[in-house]
Amino acid sequence: MGIKFWKKAPGAGNAKICPECGTNIEEDAKFCTQCAAAVAPEAVASPPATKAAPAAIRGSRNVEPWAAKAGESVSKLPRGVKIGIPIVIFLLMAVVVALFVLVATHSPQAAVSRYLGSLKVGDYETAYKLVSHPGDKFSTYEYFRKWQNTQADAIGRLQEFRVQPRKDKNKLFERLLSTTPTTGARFVVTMKYKNKSFDINMAADSAGGAWPFRKWRLNLSEGISRLVVEPLGAQVYIDGTYVGNAEEDKDLKEALELKRFPKDIDDAIEYARKFLRAIQYLTSDSKRLAACLDDVAESAQSATDRFGRSGSSGDEFLNAVDRIMQQSKDVGGELSRIAMRLYWILGGGDDGSLRAKLTRVQSGIDVSDLPEGFHTVTVALPGLNSETKKWIAPQSVELALEATAATMDSLENVTNGYLKERSNAGRSLNPAGLKTFLAGDLLKTETDRVRDLIGRAECVRSQLTALKYGKIKMLSEGVATVETHETWNFLTYKGAALVSTLTDQKIEMVYTLEEQGGGLWKVTESKKLSDD
Incomplete structure (x- = not known):
């Protein structure tokens, strides 16, 4: 198509008409600002016959001069620039999308999912690094x-998991117990194994890094667990790892010393310090009880949600209910422990x-x-039956070891020997045989009793008619107590004359026995619990 010549617009001053579309354009314009058609002065060539543009098109739009110049500038751009601009826009959009993806893959929830995914495939080293x-x-x-x-041997490897932001709307004492972390986020994770599923709490705390490459470290110890072990000194293994021997609770020990009232100003200051520590100790116990109540409420809500969730199995629901029952037992245990410790602090049982x-x-x-x-x-502890328990932390767990049959036989034999020798010493007025079965203050007490009989020229013929053993308990490594139910007849003579008779005397006793070395036990204390 050749260059078309413009026509002067009637009554438009210096304006002219585009021969292609009929739009008014500037007199010195070389291209139409509407259709970009090339126009030229009349002197260049004779204009071919053209059809007049429809009246509806001619003069229908007035273009500002700046727009006309912009159109000219765009039309003059190189082809590469025209193609490059959309490419640049596309790349910018791709960068924005990539940033969003990076942020999502470096989020707290993504860190939790990576950790659980590593456990699922058995990559424990990668999981540990998170x-x-x-x-x-x-x-x-x-x-x-x-x-x-150990977990894989007991319940298999992790099969599925679900990560959800932790909501504290079901917490009864959340404000009392803890505050929401400011550097991370908290989650509830449902762990599903072959025949078991349970929920745990997990927190992701900031570990540095700049946006969008934030780093996170997972805190797996959100809840409060307690492990109570009897006797003192027992060896404790958790998940196959030796973690130490059972130790005395030092805070409780200090609180129990409150019954000794101060004698001077220095003692008063120390007493005040211990009193404050005792208050703190009871407060921590109350918080632990509150945490147990919160766990019950949270587990109950979780079980309710799981029951109504599609895809949840009956086993999952039953496991959730089982955990609620266990946590309810924890609440009862905490209540009884608080009551007992308060009784001790007030001086009871000492x-x-x-x-x-x-x-x-x-x-x-x-x-x-x-x-x-x-x-x-x-x-475990030598001479006692070892005990193993499986539990889902955070919970309170109690383990009390019982003596083996051989240890119980040794303790009963020593107690039997003491009771017989005590009768012999009272009848023969010879305390020499007592040291075979007694030690410590009790040996001195029984020896003094025999000497007192000698001084009064009396002897006591005692007959044990019935003996039943009650609870045998290990208090620490090398210390045990034996409870007995005894029935006695006592005949007291002064010379050859019978001066008193007591028959069918029922007595409940508790004896303390200590190991002397080499498996040899001796009775060191005795206390009458009740008598008729």
Whole structure:
């Protein structure tokens, strides 16, 4: 198509008409600002015959001069520039999308999912690197690996998981117990194994890095666990790792010393300090009880949600109900412990004996940093039957070891020997045989009793007509108590004359026995619990 010539617009001054579309254009314009058709002065060539543009088109739009110049500028752009502009826009959009993807893959929830995904495929080393390590006995990779292997042996490897933001709307005492982390986020994770499923809490805390490459470390110890172990000194293994011997609760020990009132100003200051510590101790107990109540409420809500959720199996619901029952037992246990400790602090149960001292002890292992989830704890001590329990932290777990049959036989034999020798010494007025079965203050007490009979020229012929053993309990390594139900006849003679007779005397006693070395036990204390 050749260059078309413009026509002067009637009554438009210097304006002219585009021969192609009929739009008014500037007199010196070389291109139409509407259709971009080339126009030229009349002197260039004779214009071909053209059809007049429809009246509706001619003069229908007035274009501003700046728009006309812009059109000319665009038309003059190189072809590469015209193609490059859309490409640049596309690349910018791709960068924005990539940033959103990076932010999503470096979010707290993504960190939790990576950790769980590593557990699912058995990549424990990668999972361990995603966890924060406070530096305690549960922070080593050796423990982490044993924990996962023990868990896999007991309930299998993780099959499925679900991560949800943790909501505290079901918490009864949330403000009292903790505050929401400011550097991370908290989640509730549903862990599903072959025949077991349970929920645990998990927190993702900031570990540095700049946006969008934020780094996170997972805190697996959100809840409060307690491990109470009897007797004192028992060896404790958690998930196959030795974590120490059962120790006395030092805070409780200090609180029990409040019954000794101060004698001077220095004692008063120390007493005030211990009193404040006792208040703190009871407060921590109250918080632990509140945490147990919160766990019950949260588990109940979780079970309700799971029951109404599509895709949830009956086993999942039953497991949730089972956990509620266990947590309810924890509440009862915490209540009884608080009541007992308050009774002790007020001086109850303390008669100054070794038995009372060790009975008023709460022993265990600090498990405040134990990761939430499935665990196995084993407690052992020579001469006692070891015990193993499986539980899902955070919970309170109690283990009390019982004496083996051989140990119980030894304790009963020593107690039997003491009762017989006590009768012999009272009848023969010879205390020499008592030291075979007695030691400590009790040996002195029984020896003095025989000497008192000698001084009064009396003897006592006692006959044990019935003996029944009650509870045999280990208080610590090498210390045990034996409860008995005894029936006696007592005949007291002065010379050859019978001066008193007591028959069918029923007595309940508790004896404290201590190991002397080499498996040899001796009775060191006795206390009458009741008599007729």
